[in-house]
Amino acid sequence: MRRLISCGALVPGCAFIAHGTDGAQVVRQLTQHMSMIHGLEPLSRELQTKVHSCIETDAREAGAARHAGM
Numbered sequence: 103m104r105r106l107i108s109c110g111a112l113v114p115g116c117a118f119i120a121h122g123t124d125g126a127q128v129v130r131q132l133t134q135h136m137s138m139i140h141g142l143e144p145l146s147r148e149l150q151t152k153v154h155s156c157i158e159t160d161a162r163e164a165g166a167a168r169h170a171g172m
């Protein structure tokens with residue numbers, strides 16, 4: 103199941119969305135984006151907790167998984 107995190111949930115106004123196949127991958131991608139774009143490095147414990155709470159399941163992927171045709 104694919105996962106995603108919207109950076110805008112943590113940094114208001116940012117449109118970046120991290121995509122990955124599991125939680126660890128999206129967290130790593132978002133962490134990289136935050137240090138490069140927002141200069142947030144290292145992430146505070148509070149921010150790490152926030153990042154984890156913002157992990158979402160990619161709903162489009164779930165919809166596409168249904169059987170096609172009859």
Ligand SMILES: [Zn+2]
Pocket residue numbers: 109110113116117118135136139140
């Ligand atoms: Zn951002």
